[in-house]
Amino acid sequence: MKKRTLFLIVLNLFCGFIWGKDLKTDIDVLLQKAEASFQEALEGEESYLLSASFYSQAASNMPKPSASVYYNLGNALQLAGERAAALLAYDKALSLSPLAEDFQYNRNQLLKEMNLPLPTYDPGEIFLWGIVFVLGVYNGWAVIFLVFLLLLALNLLCFKKEYMRKVNLFLFLLVLILSVSLVSWENRSASSAVVYSENSVLRSGDNPLYELRAELPEGTGVHILETRQNWTRVRVRESGLTGWIEAQNLMDSESLVERYK
Numbered sequence: 001m002k003k004r005t006l007f008l009i010v011l012n013l014f015c016g017f018i019w020g021k022d023l024k025t026d027i028d029v030l031l032q033k034a035e036a037s038f039q040e041a042l043e044g045e046e047s048y049l050l051s052a053s054f055y056s057q058a059a060s061n062m063p064k065p066s067a068s069v070y071y072n073l074g075n076a077l078q079l080a081g082e083r084a085a086a087l088l089a090y091d092k093a094l095s096l097s098p099l100a101e102d103f104q105y106n107r108n109q110l111l112k113e114m115n116l117p118l119p120t121y122d123p124g125e126i127f128l129w130g131i132v133f134v135l136g137v138y139n140g141w142a143v144i145f146l147v148f149l150l151l152l153a154l155n156l157l158c159f160k161k162e163y164m165r166k167v168n169l170f171l172f173l174l175v176l177i178l179s180v181s182l183v184s185w186e187n188r189s190a191s192s193a194v195v196y197s198e199n200s201v202l203r204s205g206d207n208p209l210y211e212l213r214a215e216l217p218e219g220t221g222v223h224i225l226e227t228r229q230n231w232t233r234v235r236v237r238e239s240g241l242t243g244w245i246e247a248q249n250l251m252d253s254e255s256l257v258e259r260y261k
Contacts, residue, residue, distance in 0.1 A: 026061065027058050027061055027062060030054050030055075030057050030058040030061070031054070031055075031058050031069070033054045034051050034054030034055045034058065034072065034076075035051075035072075037050045037051040037054060038051040038072070038075075038076055041076075041079070047080065048076045048077070048079045048080035049076070049080045049082075049260070051072075051076040052073055052076040052077050052080060052082075052260045053260055053261055055069055055070075055072055055073035055076060056073060056256075056257045056258075056259075056260040056261035057261045059073065059257050059261075060257045060258070060261055065092070065096055066096070067093045067094075067096035067097035067100065067103070068093070068097075070089045070090075070092040070093035070096070070253075071089070071090065071093040071100070071102070071103050071106075073089045073260075074086045074087075074088075074089030074090040074093060074106065074107075075106065077089055077260070078106070078110060082260075083110060083113070083114055083218070083219060084194050084195065084196050084218050084219045084251065085194075085196070085251060085256055085259070085260070086110060087107065087110055087111070087114075087194050087219050087221070088192075088193070088194045088251055088252070088253060088256050089253075089256060090103060090106060090107035090110070091107065091192055091194070091221065092192075092253045092256075094107065095192070110219075111219070114217070114218070114219045115217075116217065116219050116220065117238050119221070119237065119238065120238070191223050191224045191225075191252075192221065192222070192223055192224075192237075192252065192253070193221075193222050193223075193224050193234070193250045193251060193252040193253075194219055194220065194221055194222070194250070194251055195216045195217070195218055195219060195220040195222065195245070195249055195250060196218065196249060196250060196251040197218065197248070197249040198217070198218045199215065200215070200216045200217075200218075200220075200245055200246070200249040201213075201214070201215055201216065201245070202214045202215075202216055202234070202236070202241065202243035202244070202245055203243055203244050203245070204243055204244070205244055206228050206229070206231035206233070206244045207231075210244070213241060213243040214236070214239075214241055214243070216236070216245065220236060220237075221236075221237035221238070222234035222235060222236055222237055222245075222250070223235045223237060224250070224252065225242065227247065230246060230247050230248070231244045231245070231246060231247060232244065232245055232246075232247045232250055234250070
C-alpha cells in the first residue's frame, strides 16, 4: 500500500513537471512572437495590435502575473493608439513591480498626454510597495504570514523568559498587521480599472435618472467597489469621489487581456 501511494505521488509530481514545462514553452513562444511583431510594427510592416494580442495571450496563460509582460503590453497598446488600455496595463505592471522607473516614466508620460493628474501615494502605500519590492514575489503577504506562524511557534516552544515572550509577541503582532495590510493592498490593486469610453459620467445611483456627480474623462483610474447588473459602483482614484458608472464604460485587467488577445 505504501509503495502504491509513493508511486502515485511521484507520478503526480512528474506529470505536474511535464505540464509546467509544456506551459512554459507555450508562453515563451507567445512572447517571442510578441517581440518579433513589435519590431516589425516599429518598421511599419505590422500592426502593434498583433503584438498586443500575443502579449495578452501570454498574460492569460501565465500561472502568476508578470510585470514585464504587462509593461510590454502597455507599450504596444500605447503605440496602437489604445491609450486608456495602455494606462491599465502600466498600472497592472506597477502593482507587480512598484519601483520600476521605466514603468513609472511611461505611465506618467501617457497621463500627461491625456491631461490626467499624476497619481499621489500616501506613506502607507509607499511602505507596502517597499515590502513587495524587497520580497520580490507576487502574493508577498503569504511569505510574511509564514514568518508570522514561525514567530508564533517560537514564542510557544522556545522562549521561557517573560521579556523574550513579550518581544516575540510584539513581532508576532507586527507581522500580522503587515500581512493584513498587504492582503488589503493587493485586493485593492486587483480591483483597479480605468474609464474606457469618452464622456462617461458618474452618478449617485445605478440609473440614468440619478444625480450627475462628475464627468470622467477617458483614462480616469478607479477602484471597483460593487457591481449591480449593468452598473458598477466605483471610487475615483485621485479625488476619492464615489458613485455609479455604466459597466460598459469600464475596463479592468481581466477584461483588458480578454479584449486584446
